[in-house]
Amino acid sequence: MGGTIGWGVVGAGWVARDYVGPGIAASANGRVVAACDLDPAALGAFLPDRDLERTTSLDALLARDDVDAVYVATPNDAHLGPVRAAAAAGKAVLCEKPVARTLAEAEALLGAAQAAGVPYGTAFDQRFHPAHVALRELIAGGALGTVTAVRIRYACWTGPDWSPDENPHDNWRADPERAGGGAFLDLAPHGLDLTQVLLDEPITDVAALLQRRVHDYAVDDGAALVGRTEGGALLNLSVAYNCPDTFPRRELEVVGTRGRALALNTMGQTPGGTLTLTDAEGGAAAVPFDGTASPFRLQVEAFADALLRGEPFAWSPAHDLHTMRLLDAALGEPSARVPAPPEAAPPVSA
Ligand SMILES: NC(=O)c1ccc[n+]([C@@H]2O[C@H](COP(=O)([O-])OP(=O)(O)OC[C@H]3O[C@@H](n4cnc5c(N)ncnc54)[C@H](O)[C@@H]3O)[C@@H](O)[C@H]2O)c1
Structure with missing residues (x-):
């Protein structure tokens, strides 16, 4: 080699x-x-x-x-x-x-x-974003105390004619046969993987609701997912293809008993964004990280490094299969449905 x-x-x-x-x-x-x-x-x-x-x-x-x-x-x-x-x-x-x-x-x-x-x-390039690497170290070092909750909003605008540039593009994302699903299958894996990587523990319980609310295609254009890690931390994950790109749409918050970390514009493909740590007394400080390093470069370097050393990649196929099981399980159980009330709903009894 x-x-x-x-x-x-x-x-x-x-x-x-x-x-x-x-x-x-x-x-x-x-x-x-x-x-x-x-x-x-x-x-x-x-x-x-x-x-x-x-x-x-x-x-x-x-x-x-x-x-x-x-x-x-x-x-x-x-x-x-x-x-x-x-x-x-x-x-x-x-x-x-x-x-x-x-x-x-x-x-x-x-x-x-x-x-x-x-x-x-x-x-999963986002494992390698320097802000996420720094956040993982903060969590492992106890800076957040006991992590109780993770909240992620990861969304974009992906209409039927979506293209990454000004040229027409084959938008396979809108085709259920080729994509396998919409915003849920495309974007939720990032949130599920990142949560498990940051907390260094598996998510074991999940449920999801999907929507087809805005775009005229046969895949979901949004989803809300809740999860719980093996140790009991709760995940609240919102993904969408129907969120204007001008809105805040790449947000990651990790809340613990001692600190709360907020990463903005770090999820995605590009370097940069911000990471802020607020302690329970209210003091907030920016966490420094390399804002220029491409997570894709860091990812291929880590993979190649493992190959050159003859060692397995840091995240095993079993880890990734577990994430696929979570996605499958989240869709598996029908959610409880409460029909809309009739127009003249009976008064609530005192
Ligand atoms: N990690 C991320 O942030 C991220 C971002 C974008 C896409 N992705 C993933 O990357 C994959 C590609 O997405 P994309 O947006 O680049 O799609 P794309 O449509 O822009 O590019 C896919 C390319 O694959 C080619 N192709 C199709 N079938 C092929 C085959 N059998 N052999 C060789 N080439 C073939 C197409 O001609 C096309 O050029 C998807 O699985 C997507 O989920 C990940």
Whole structure:
């Protein structure tokens, strides 16, 4: 493997073009040697100034000896195929979230990596955002006391014609067959994963309500999820595709018996944002962190570092399967429904 990891990127669309590719290109221990996409235009726009193989053939990418690890950044319905093929070719795999469209598909995907014995990680970049790393250390060090509650709002505007830029884009997110779900499956995994990573304990109880309130498509455009960790901390997670991007929409609050941490504009793909710690006496202070480091760069560096050391990635496939189980369970039980009252509702008796 040498001193650096050779990456093959499968799926050269938005997240690969804007974050994964630049992240690997800037990483200290990796380089992109090949990219595969079904769309030649996407291949052309991916790291356009870099010398790398651009191919529409997954087999060609996997046949390269200098591809040590494969980053799968295809739409959700196209995770399983490339992961299976990469694992069968003996390549390490870092696969975008959500692992898959359904729990059964996630089991097949993670099972394929396990059966092949290749290192595997799910790409939850927000684990690596320096504000979240700092917050995790504060929590572990007891600065917040006993954590009682986590509140997350993670939302955006994703209409039927959504595109990451001014050009028309294949909006597979609005197609239940290809995406597996809407705002819930796209955004809630981040909140579930981040909560478990920050508190270093699993969520064991969940319930969710979904809405189709604004957009004219067949997936949910918002969801409210509640959860409880094994130790009893409560999670209140709100996700949406129907929130104007100009509103506050990336908020993470962790409340404990000694302190309360508020991270604003840290969830997402980009560096920066703020982290403020307020103690129980009311004193508030900004928590310093590197506001320039890309969470995607830090993620690929951590994955490559584990490969070079021959160690497993910090978060196991079992951890990621648990998150898929939570998503599945949250939708599983029908919520209690209280019908709207008739117009002339009877008076409340005293
Ligand atoms: N971690 C994050 O913050 C984050 C952000 C955006 C997207 N994502 C995830 O990344 C994945 C991709 O999302 P996106 O927004 O970049 O999508 P996208 O549509 O912009 O890009 C996907 C690309 O994959 C290509 N593709 C489709 N099927 C393929 C196949 N079988 N083989 C090779 N290429 C194929 C498409 O041509 C397209 O260029 C999704 O799973 C999404 O959930 C994660």
